[in-house]
Amino acid sequence: MVMASCTSSCTAFTLLLISTVFSGAQNPPQKPQPAPSPSWATVPQASAAEQQNFPPLLLQQLSAIKAAALNDDYAYRELAHLTENIGPRLSGSPQAHAATEYVAEELRKLGLAVRLQPVTVPHWVRGVETAELVEYPGTVPGTTQKIVLTALFGSSSTPPDGLTAEVVTVNTFEELAALGRDKVAGKIVLFNELFDKQKAAAGYAFAAYGEAVRYRGAGAKAAADLGAVAALVRSVGNADYRLPHTGFSYPGGIPAGAVAAEDADLIVHLAAEGKVRMHLTLTPQKLPDETGYNVIGDLKGSEHPQQIVVVSGHLDSWDLGTGAIDDGAGVVMAMQTAEVLQRLHLRPARTLRVIAWMDEETGGAGSKAYTAEYSADFTQHVAAIESDAGAAHPLGFEVKINPAALEALHPVQTVLQSVGATVFENAPYPPGADIAAMSDAGVPAFGIKQDGRTYFNYHHSAADTLDKVVPGELRENAAAMAVMAYALTNMKEPLPR
Numbered sequence: 001m002v003m004a005s006c007t008s009s010c011t012a013f014t015l016l017l018i019s020t021v022f023s024g025a026q027n028p029p030q031k032p033q034p035a036p037s038p039s040w041a042t043v044p045q046a047s048a049a050e051q052q053n054f055p056p057l058l059l060q061q062l063s064a065i066k067a068a069a070l071n072d073d074y075a076y077r078e079l080a081h082l083t084e085n086i087g088p089r090l091s092g093s094p095q096a097h098a099a100t101e102y103v104a105e106e107l108r109k110l111g112l113a114v115r116l117q118p119v120t121v122p123h124w125v126r127g128v129e130t131a132e133l134v135e136y137p138g139t140v141p142g143t144t145q146k147i148v149l150t151a152l153f154g155s156s157s158t159p160p161d162g163l164t165a166e167v168v169t170v171n172t173f174e175e176l177a178a179l180g181r182d183k184v185a186g187k188i189v190l191f192n193e194l195f196d197k198q199k200a201a202a203g204y205a206f207a208a209y210g211e212a213v214r215y216r217g218a219g220a221k222a223a224a225d226l227g228a229v230a231a232l233v234r235s236v237g238n239a240d241y242r243l244p245h246t247g248f249s250y251p252g253g254i255p256a257g258a259v260a261a262e263d264a265d266l267i268v269h270l271a272a273e274g275k276v277r278m279h280l281t282l283t284p285q286k287l288p289d290e291t292g293y294n295v296i297g298d299l300k301g302s303e304h305p306q307q308i309v310v311v312s313g314h315l316d317s318w319d320l321g322t323g324a325i326d327d328g329a330g331v332v333m334a335m336q337t338a339e340v341l342q343r344l345h346l347r348p349a350r351t352l353r354v355i356a357w358m359d360e361e362t363g364g365a366g367s368k369a370y371t372a373e374y375s376a377d378f379t380q381h382v383a384a385i386e387s388d389a390g391a392a393h394p395l396g397f398e399v400k401i402n403p404a405a406l407e408a409l410h411p412v413q414t415v416l417q418s419v420g421a422t423v424f425e426n427a428p429y430p431p432g433a434d435i436a437a438m439s440d441a442g443v444p445a446f447g448i449k450q451d452g453r454t455y456f457n458y459h460h461s462a463a464d465t466l467d468k469v470v471p472g473e474l475r476e477n478a479a480a481m482a483v484m485a486y487a488l489t490n491m492k493e494p495l496p497r
């Protein structure tokens, strides 16, 4: 209700109501109203509701949490261990297991009650991945053109010594359908959807990704349905350094790979001149499923232990790089939320739950297992935060919450102003893959919104390594997550749903 939260402007509002009620009957003379001041010309004042929800002590604690996170490299040291000492953490791999044990032990050291929730995960291993053009207009006899590519998760294997076939190129699914089975069967299909770099540069990197990634996700199946012997996709990435980006591809029962952008251009140019044939070797293997684990660490609430605020990132990564921006960074931000509270001896009123999710990249088994076990408790999950968009300067939060909840978080925006994380944007979709089921069940959901302009330069590639994380920016992110999390555990009333 408007009236519940109005302060000095209440009087004007009440007078306006009274004059409206009487205007029909008596038509009193209207006084000229002063023009309302624009918001930038007024000094912001906390409403009564805000003051009740965020008493001065809580605001002081939030500022102290921010300062403590900004002045410490705990998150960076943890990220260095995960990426450089343990390495890539593909679901089902020995490194994913080691990372699970490591994070669990680190959370125990912080004094959290830790549980490993078992999750059945796929175990896919990369094999040989080479390709060369063996016939094309202008071939110099006795030579080939090397093609830089990488296998996608979901790819079948070629024979050990590869296969050779003609390449057909398309830009869209519609073009593929128009070619029809006659022109696709027995061929290698290359989807050449361009990643829109201007969109990314303008701050819409995830929109650019969403448009291009459909071909990586569904291209192999669509090509296989028309009899193709393999499917390739132009790498879904934002920088052209002849760097292929891997990722999930829905299994089509044929080999599937991502070609570096330069090589996709090369093939398209040559195919426009005449016949292009490729020799392709991709030998990944799908091994038997493994047991992986979500790491779940609780810092028990002092007043409402049954009410839970989740902070999280996903612990599994792709295998080409070391999973620094995707998503070791999210995991260590969540770890630092607990670390800061313990360092400052701040006990959350509601339970803070740190989750390092398993298997976000290769099917989402971790999120599904959590939902299967805890969905009856989602009414007691008062909020869930996930960071899975890198570690660059935080702009704010992408949220999926009630507009009244957005309003209630104004004091948090104020605390976070000095780190820049003030843009709280309601999104039509859940702001994090692992918290999507919670969000869909009505749990207020938050994703940290980082500056994404260069995220897809490295995402899912061999260049997703520790050096891409700027320590000061990681600290800003850790501060943003910790401040938001403690606000959610300690504000008087949980957010309205």
Ligand SMILES: [Zn+2]
Residues within 6 Å of the ligand: 314, 326, 327, 360, 388
């Ligand atoms: Zn991720």
